[in-house]
Amino acid sequence: MNTALILIVQYNAQAIIPIDKVVKDYFPHLSTDKFVRKVAVGDINIPIIRIEPGTQKSARGVHIADLVRYIEGRHEVAIKEAKQLTGTRI
Numbered sequence: 001m002n003t004a005l006i007l008i009v010q011y012n013a014q015a016i017i018p019i020d021k022v023v024k025d026y027f028p029h030l031s032t033d034k035f036v037r038k039v040a041v042g043d044i045n046i047p048i049i050r051i052e053p054g055t056q057k058s059a060r061g062v063h064i065a066d067l068v069r070y071i072e073g074r075h076e077v078a079i080k081e082a083k084q085l086t087g088t089r090i
Contacts, residue, residue, distance in 0.1 A: 003075075004068045016049055016061035026071070036060075046070045 010025075011017050023035045030038070038044045047066050052058035082088075 003071055004064070007064050007068060007071075011064065015064055016051070017064060017067065018059065018061045019048065022046075022062045022067065026067075044070075045073075 007017075011021070019035065020032050023030055023032050027035050027044075035044065036048065039046055039048055046062055048060050049063055050058040050060055
């Protein structure tokens, strides 16, 4: 399965996905502010892009490639954990 292709379709070929959409779709248990704080302290390893540099009010988003890496990384961790728990190949 190609995660990048799925996200391209999901987000209508946008390169930068607004933070609120990322939070809504992949982190619904967090508010947008909490998501940004978790990224800032390194709890969530996804770079946030400011569309206009040098201003706090600039639109922020996540590059689709960074979201792909994050999702695929979480998938790899889940597979490793499942193998350890079950002792089987997945």
